[in-house]
Structure formats: structure tokens, C-alpha cells
Amino acid sequence: MDTKSIVYIALFAALTAALALFPPITLPGGVPITAQSLGVMLAGSLAGARRGGLAMALFLLLVAVGLPLLAGGRGGFGIFLGPSGGFLIAWPISAFFIGYTLAKTGTNNLLAMFAIIAFGGIVVMYSFGIPWMIFAAEMTFLKGLTVMMAYVPGDLIKAFIAAFVTQQVRKAYPSL
Amino acid sequence: MLDLYVSGQSFLHRCPAGVKLLVLIAVGTVLFLFNSITPIAVATIFAITLYPMATLSLARAWAQVRPAIWILAILFLVQGLLVSWHIAVFIVLRFAALLLLAGLVTLTTRSSDMIDAITRGLHWLRPIGVNPGKVGLAISLALRFIPVLASVTRDVREAQQARGLERSLVATVIPVAVRMLKMADDISDAIDARGYRP
Structure with a gap:
């Protein structure tokens, strides 16, 4: 892997960590709404599939060894076994999906980018997160699904911000 | 800046970072295999007693749980009202035990030692290109x-x-x-x- 990829991986892992400074809002079920999923979306949309996915894997490695990089100052291996563990595991996959699909379609249309980012950041992420949350917090499937509906509006807003930022940054920094 | 390390000379401070990480991962997994309150409560009490043994104050132990206290409170209420208070106590205790143990490793290990341990631990991934x-x-x-x-x-x-x-x-x-x-x-x-x- 070239040096530029390593630096970009570190940068987007750090960006996701820095987004933890926005205070989280916790809903029933124990999975918080944070600005950090914006980091996941931007890692995929700006750094690309491979770099973005690896950036999230690096971030999770740092969390796993106990650095308090998650919103609310949380960290440590125990987090992966808690209710939001499945969502965290989905971060690299979600970032990879977003990067891959954006590159494959090559679109620069705001709505198309929003749709891809929203799909990766919501559908892909939830399909890993909800089953684990149901298992870890001992919920029924229907309840798990209902609880997660509360997160959809916030995630849609974040997906729109990510699409907009990606479009603007591509314009301002064409060598990306 | 990100280092939460508290210096000390206890056996937990002297224990190699890699060993502590592996034990934490193992204990974290084992806690999920139990489904009754007694072993989880024992684990939580054990985790708390490890703090004074590592020359850390109980206030530090509390500081590990405090950031998650609202999550725990909401989890407790939701589980208690919708499932049973028994399950609610069980889940919250398990979560607290994990937080306490993970905090213990973080507080007794320097970030640099942790990074070294990970770098060394990743050597076996060399064959697949890491x-x-x-x-x-x-x-x-x-x-x-x-x-x-x-x-x-x-x-x-x-x-x-x-x-x-x-x-x-x-x-x-x-x-x-x-x-x-x-x-x-x-x-x-x-x-x-x-x-x-x-």
C-alpha cells in the first residue's frame, strides 16, 4: 500500500474520532445518535472504498484497545459486546459500500450521491446493527426495528450533509 | 492528550499490554455466555475490587461507568418496563462489568505500549498482506x-x-x-x- 493511502486512512480515522466531540443523544435501546456516522459516510465518499473501509477498521482497532474515541468518551473492547456493537462492526463495510458504489456509478449528482450514501449508511449499517442489538439487549425483532426507526431521520440528514460536502470538496479539491 | 494512563507499580501496571488485551477480550466474551445474574454480579464486584488492587481509587472506577450512566439508566427502564426487572438488572450489570474491566486495562497501560503490543500482535497477519x-x-x-x-x-x-x-x-x-x-x-x-x- 502506498504512503498516500496510509495517510488518508489515518486522516479519516482521526476525522471520525474528532466527530465524537459533538455530544451524543441516547435513545431507548442504548444505541446513541452521534455525529460519528457522518465520519463513516465521508470516509466512504471522500477517501474511497478501500481507504475508507480501512480507515474505519483502524478507528475500530483504536476503540477496541481502549482509547475513548466514541461519542461520550466511550471506548474499550466491551463496547463491541454492548447493544451498539453490530453498528460499529458495520462501519468499515458501510464505508466500503459507499466508496465502491460511488466510484462504480461515477455520479456527481447530489440526489444520486445522497441515495447511495443513505443506502450505505442506513440499510447496510442497520442490517448488521439491528440483529446484534436484538441479541445483546435481549429484544424482540419487531421492537428492535421500531426502536431503530427513531434514528432514520437523523441518518437521512447526515447522508445529505455527506453528499453535499463530498460534491463541494470534489469541486474545491479536484485532485482528490 | 489521549492517554488515560495512571502511573503505578501494581501487578496490573507491570503485566504486558498484550496479555491484558487478550484477557479482556476473553473475559468480555465469557460474560456473554452466562444468562443468570449471580456470575455477572460476581464479575462486577470482582472488577470493582481490582481497582484498589491496582492502586486506583474507586472514584476512577465510577468515572469509567459515569459517561454511560444515561445509556444504562434508559436501558434499565426500557428492559424493566417491557421485559422484566430481572433482565434489566442483568443487562445493566453485564454492561457495567465490561466498562469497568475495559477501563482498568486503559488506566493501567500506556497508549504507546498498547500500540507496540498491537503492532507485534499483527505479525501473524503478514502472510495475508498486512x-x-x-x-x-x-x-x-x-x-x-x-x-x-x-x-x-x-x-x-x-x-x-x-x-x-x-x-x-x-x-x-x-x-x-x-x-x-x-x-x-x-x-x-x-x-x-x-x-x-x-
């Missing part, structure tokens, strides 16, 4: 980038405030992103120019 030296470089860079990102954001925010744009998210986020990407490109050129090959 270069531990590169992972180590990425970890160090990421930890350095976090305070840099915060200071770049502060600079941009001040500049936009002077223009009366402090309320605009776009006027802050886009310049920060562009400056960080430019910096990343410069850093990678600088690393290459010095012939660094991990």
Missing part, C-alpha cells in the same frame, strides 16, 4: 491528526467569524476538509521524500 509497520504508522498518524483537526477547525471558525459566517456549517466544514486533504497529501509526499519504508 504490514505491521504500516499499521503502526497509520495508528501514530491518526492519533496525531485528532488534535490537529481540532486546531484547524478552530482556525477556520475564527476566520469565518471575522466574515460573519460563524453560523454557516458549510463555510466551516468545506475549508476544514480541503485543508486536511491538502495536509494529508503534503505529509505523504514528505514521508516519501525521506524514503521511509516501514
